[in-house]
Amino acid sequence: MINKKVSNVANALEGVKNGMTFMLGGFGLCGIPENAIAELVRLGIKDITCISNNAGVDDFGLGLLLQGRQIKKMISSYVGENDEFERQMLSGELEVELTPQGTLAEKCRAAQGGFPAFYTPAGYGTEVAHGKETREFNGKMYVLEHAYKADFSFVKAWKGDEAGNLIFKGTARNFNPCMCGAATITVAEVEELHPAGSLDPNEIHIPGIFVQRIFKGEHYEKRIEQRTVRTKNHA
Numbered sequence: 001m002i003n004k005k006v007s008n009v010a011n012a013l014e015g016v017k018n019g020m021t022f023m024l025g026g027f028g029l030c031g032i033p034e035n036a037i038a039e040l041v042r043l044g045i046k047d048i049t050c051i052s053n054n055a056g057v058d059d060f061g062l063g064l065l066l067q068g069r070q071i072k073k074m075i076s077s078y079v080g081e082n083d084e085f086e087r088q089m090l091s092g093e094l095e096v097e098l099t100p101q102g103t104l105a106e107k108c109r110a111a112q113g114g115f116p117a118f119y120t121p122a123g124y125g126t127e128v129a130h131g132k133e134t135r136e137f138n139g140k141m142y143v144l145e146h147a148y149k150a151d152f153s154f155v156k157a158w159k160g161d162e163a164g165n166l167i168f169k170g171t172a173r174n175f176n177p178c179m180c181g182a183a184t185i186t187v188a189e190v191e192e193l194h195p196a197g198s199l200d201p202n203e204i205h206i207p208g209i210f211v212q213r214i215f216k217g218e219h220y221e222k223r224i225e226q227r228t229v230r231t232k233n234h235a
Helices: 034-043 062-067 083-091 101-113
Strands: 021-024 048-051 071-076 095-098 117-120 134-137 140-146 150-161 183-194 213-216
Touching: 021 034, 021 183, 034 062, 034 150, 034 183, 048 062, 062 071, 062 083, 101 117, 101 140
Parallel strands: 021 048, 021 150, 048 071, 071 095, 150 183, 183 213
Antiparallel strands: 117 140, 134 140
């Protein structure tokens, strides 16, 4: 029986080094690999490139890596919730590559599927297309985008088994699935880890072939990024 289980986050991140490129799943603060991020902070890995939809907030998620000046380059589609990110970008301390959200997802999926590049209409005629090959198809212009190349992909799932099969819950089924298998090594942290073969095959979102290491995460904070409540009517 295939067994990709590792005992803890330290073993899961074995081999990470300064200067590497990491993919990190999640959308806002939903479904982010909290344990992997905490371990990267603990290890003090420097000069890394992070591919993620956003950059967390000032004191949580990727914001923790930004606080420690561990990130050299950020490849994202949205970064509006992080004051430290803004400060580092405007001061020139942080290299930033902003990418349309759908293009970012597709560049991950291309890497996952083994495709080197693809054409997309998103960004044509804007600075997003600067320096990139363009081509016309059926009277419409497209931009050639290259698949990402990453050393590690860190994802977070609800359930997984020791063979690496994953089930995501709700909104956490965002950038996590398309980042599985999109790097040399994919590390999955899960809330529930089950024996291989015990999960319903019809409920699996990502098969274990896309995952190299899996472990049971701990102490998920699951913050709400922005909370809006209705004022009670006392009338």
